[in-house]
Amino acid sequence: MSTVVFKKTEGLTDKTTHYCPGCTHGIIHRLVAESLEELGVLGDTIGVAPVGCAVLAYKYFKCDMHQAAHGRAPAVATGIKRARPENVVFTYQGDGDLASIGAAEIVHAAARGEKITTIFINNAIYGMTGGQMAPTTLIGQKAATAPLGRDPKLAGYPIKVSEMLATLEGAKFVERVSVDTPINVRKAKKAIKRAFEIQLSGEGFGIVEVLSTCPTNWGMSAIEALEWLRKNMMPKYPLGNLRDDNKGDN
Amino acid sequence: MNKVLMKGNEAIALAAIKAGCKCFFGYPITPQNEIPAFMSEELPKINGSFVQAESEVAAINMVYGAGGCGVRVMTSSSSPGIALKQEGISYLAGAEIPCFIVSVGRGGPGLGGIQPAQSDYFQATRGGGNGDYKVPVVAPNSIQEAIDWTYKAFDMADEYRTPVMMLIDGLIGQMMEPVSFENQSCKEFDRSGWATTGTKGKRDPHIINSLYLEPRDLEIHCLKLQAKFDLIRQKEVAWEEHNLEGAEIVAVAYGITSRIVKNSIEKLKEKGIKMGLIRPITLNPFPVEAFSNLPRSVKSLISIEMSLGQMVEDVKLASCGKYPVDFFGRTGGVIPTPEEIVNYIEKLVKEGK
Amino acid sequence: MKRIQIITGHFGSGKTEFAVNFAKYLKKNSDEGICLVDLDLVNPYFRSREKTEVYKNLGIEIVSSDLEGEAADIPSISARIQKIFDTKNLKSIIDLGGDSMGATALRRFRESFIESEIEVWFVMNANRPNTQCVETILDYVKKLETAIELKVSGIINATHMLKYTTSERFNVPRFSN
CATH class of the missing domain: 3.40.50.970 (Thiamin diphosphate (ThDP)-binding fold, Pyr/PP domains)
Known part of the structure; x- marks a missing residue:
């Protein structure tokens, strides 16, 4: 009789994902699904998928899902949670979806303290539409709509979403993590689980910003992309907890 | 050039x-x-x-x-x-x-x-x-x-x-x-x-x-x-007229569909069916003038669109009930082939429009 | 030709048509497995992968994205692309999407490049606005070489005007400088 040391989480379907090799969506989907399974709430969960590479997330998470218009996931999630407060509601959004067209929606869902959980995938580029500049694209970083590299004189500066949202009283839990090393993957899962716990205890809005790679649009191998993330993204978007209003109670 | x-x-x-x-x-x-x-x-x-x-x-x-x-x-x-x-x-x-x-x-x-x-x-x-x-x-x-x-x-x-x-x-x-x-x-x-x-x-x-x-x-x-x-x-207002002389049925189509329709018109010629085309270039204003003096041979109109029928309403309005207006369309990103259109028109002609 | 033939060029150069016909030619004249890799991430329509059934019937394996069907804009790459580098008895043709954004996708496989196994050909169409004379073509080639970090060893003149191509058009005077 053999011992099972690792099993695919019940929170993911058997559909093969379309994500590129080296894409961090795969890991992050797993962390979210495992967290929901371990908290015993998978059957009560309703997720909201974005417009972006994760537009097909509704095929990969094994729970009820809504596919939302670009940027509107926090508003859709608000509608769901207000209609069904006993359910667990999460949004899964990229940097274009959340920080560009959805900037108003995320700010106000957080400000209102909506009891939802947002998983924010920050890879500093628009993946799905072919590599355009994102609000989190770094200075000098090349993109389809910044062919010479992001120039602050023309396109301003990248946005530190977590720092911004942490100023809102309705946002009870704001943490930035990465999935570039096994240690960071474990820390990311802890943060994601805590963000869901904030929702379950009725405290309020929780968001986990996950620094992610896009080897395809960055033009790097998977390993190079992780190194680029560490060297360039982490100094600009430091990892750590930016707000945890009830830390003392743990 | x-x-x-x-x-x-x-x-x-x-x-x-x-x-x-x-x-x-x-x-x-x-x-x-x-x-x-x-x-x-x-x-x-x-x-x-x-x-x-x-x-x-x-x-x-x-x-x-x-x-x-x-x-x-x-x-x-x-x-x-x-x-x-x-x-x-x-x-x-x-x-x-x-x-x-x-x-x-x-x-x-x-x-x-x-x-x-x-x-x-x-x-x-x-x-x-x-x-x-x-x-x-x-x-x-x-x-x-x-x-x-x-x-x-x-x-x-x-x-x-x-x-x-x-x-x-x-x-x-x-x-x-x-x-x-x-x-x-x-x-x-x-x-x-x-x-x-x-x-x-x-x-x-x-x-x-x-x-x-x-x-x-x-x-x-x-x-x-x-x-x-x-x-x-x-x-x-702007539009193009194609093959209207002697046409029994006139198609109305715009954009890429109009090119597929022109192709169909050629194929229909070989089958002895005379179809013409009114191609609106300005959709707004819609070329109502194009429908007021059609040749006597024209018996009916058909709007052909890559939709489930939107311009067809303007075709009905513009033609003021003078002709029956039919419709053929594909939607969802499906592009109609000339053969499909030819088959549909043939069917219409057989049924006496 | 080498084991891995990369066909690149500005979009509209005719490289996909060339890549596809070259794959067919190779299949006819060879016993080895032939694989056509569609790395055209820039065009949402008109891509090699749209004719998957046709290639299957010709015995050519086509590798592009793991997304079923071709009607999506997500530039997802299949992990199966790695196998063309690792499988030594497989001949492959990579149809590399036009412009540097398309070339960006290839860069991630750089660590698997073995120089002696790879050759890059550049397909040009002198009727495209950016490739109408020697200077601009070479400038374009240099940009591409920088983007993919490989040298272009051959230029294929596929000058055409789609269905309006005539034999006169093929000898574009400007190119003879």
């Missing part, structure tokens, strides 16, 4: 720059991403301004700003993004701001699909914005025509102080054809009577506005907008 091979989206962007466009505000969405990418590269070279806005809503409002200053400006998007721009378009029409809006159609409703469709006819011609307004809409069926009409659209926008929309389907945006930029030109316009450029202490302030709280004032304003559109209807 020197021709180059260009993709529809690129060609329209280049034509806009040659027509004097100085500002582009847009957002990524398939299948029109070549337009913002081209503009991001080329506008800075001519001291123009490119901004990838945070959303299509922000982009159309940036157009409102730049257009109100009298600068030639454009935006582009695709169906779901054009849906977002409806509020802005209503404001642009109400405030009489010249600008150029390119809509590259894909399957809908909602997020739909990325393949080409013509299911935004209502969205373009009726508009989803509030109030009494009409936006001229032009629908080229080739890249050369798209280039020529880009110049015309900017002139029309300035001449009548109105947003002008170019509606193409994703296929025209993505395909390539040989084109030339040698025969186009643009007119000069004096915008000093209304554009916001700073009073410099020398004139009364110019106000860009769509708010008229006094009902009678708003009515007068709307009547003015309507009179403008009536003038556009008289002077700018």
